[in-house]
Amino acid sequence: xxxxxxxxxxxxxxxxxxxxxxxxxxxxxxxxxxxxxxxxxxxxxxxxxxxxxxxxxxxxxxxxxxxxxxxxxxxxxxxxxxxxxxxxxxxxxxxxxxxxxxxxxxxxxxxxx
Amino acid sequence: xxxxxxxxxxxxxxxxxxxxxxxxxxxxxxxxxxxxxxxxxxxxxxxxxxxxxxxxxxxxxxxxxxxxxxxxxxxxxxxxxxxxxxxxxxxxxxxxxxxxxxxxxxx
Numbered sequence: 001x002x003x004x005x006x007x008x009x010x011x012x013x014x015x016x017x018x019x020x021x022x023x024x025x026x027x028x029x030x031x032x033x034x035x036x037x038x039x040x041x042x043x044x045x046x047x048x049x050x051x052x053x054x055x056x057x058x059x060x061x062x063x064x065x066x067x068x069x070x071x072x073x074x075x076x077x078x079x080x081x082x083x084x085x086x087x088x089x090x091x092x093x094x095x096x097x098x099x100x101x102x103x104x105x106x107x108x109x110x111x112x113x
Numbered sequence: 114x115x116x117x118x119x120x121x122x123x124x125x126x127x128x129x130x131x132x133x134x135x136x137x138x139x140x141x142x143x144x145x146x147x148x149x150x151x152x153x154x155x156x157x158x159x160x161x162x163x164x165x166x167x168x169x170x171x172x173x174x175x176x177x178x179x180x181x182x183x184x185x186x187x188x189x190x191x192x193x194x195x196x197x198x199x200x201x202x203x204x205x206x207x208x209x210x211x212x213x214x215x216x217x218x219x220x
Contacts, residue, residue: 004155033208043156043201043210058208090155099144099163099205104155 003027006091006105013112019078021108023091031094032074033102034058034066036087043090049074050097081112117202117211125217126192133188134214136202141182143206150199161205192218 007022025032031050035043035058045058047066055066063085067075074093078085088109092102118137126132136145144163148156160169162178162185169176173196175188189196197218202211 035210042212045208048208092155099146099161101146101158101161102148102156102203104157106153107155 004091004093004103004105006089006108008108009106011108011110013078013081013110015082015112017078017081017112019081019110019112021076021078021089021091021110023074023076023105024072025074025093025103026072027093027095027103028071029093029095029103030071031096032068033092033094034064034074034076035090035092036060037090037107038087046076078110083112086110086112117204117209119200119202119211119214121214122212123215123217125219128193128218128220129191130218131188131190132192132216133186134200134216135184135186136211137184138204139183142204143182144204145178145185146203146205147176147185147187148201148203148210150201152198156199156201189216192216194218194220
């Protein structure tokens with residue numbers, strides 16, 4: 001069964017820490033995405049990548065960066081965690097630029113204290 | 114960012130009832146996807162509708178793409194507790210999701 005795996009289901013970090021959220025897919029998908037999900041705000045796109053070493057800003061990139069050194073891995077980095085980055089983070093992948101759907105990971109619930 | 118508005122925002126019903134949720138855009142789009150997200154999990158793709166006026170059925174779920182290609186609906190017949198979740202629509206030509214409909218089906 002194809003999968004998108006996020007390294008942690010739950011994470012608690014302190015304000016100011018550098019946080020790495022890892023996402024790995026085993027489907028040879030070109031595209032990978034990071035969203036955050038907050039009550040009342042829906043899914044908001046942070047960053048996405050259409051190819052290795054390529055990255056594009058989404059709607060809310062401030063305070064985040066990403067890394068895609070290998071096709072299967074897309075990492076989200078919180079440079080200096082803040083309490084307003086407490087959220088559910090969802091990684092997804094998709095094949096090509098067509099209407100193919102996203103495959104999501106199970107999410108990482110990050111709490112910044 | 115072009116919005117996808119979903120309605121209703123919340124829906125709480127008894128097992129066996131029928132329901133319809135809606136996804137509307139201010140602009141025409143080429144195709145649309147529906148996802149369901151269960152608590153504690155990521156969204157899962159249910160269907161992609163591609164042609165204006167298209168109707169697709171997935172067991173008790175019926176998906177319709179509006180003739181004008183600016184809206185879509187999801188109808189659930191005889192809802193079951195297993196249908197509980199957050200239903201999301203997404204345009205395939207944009208990276209944005211709809212605002213979501215949270216459905217709770219009580220036994």
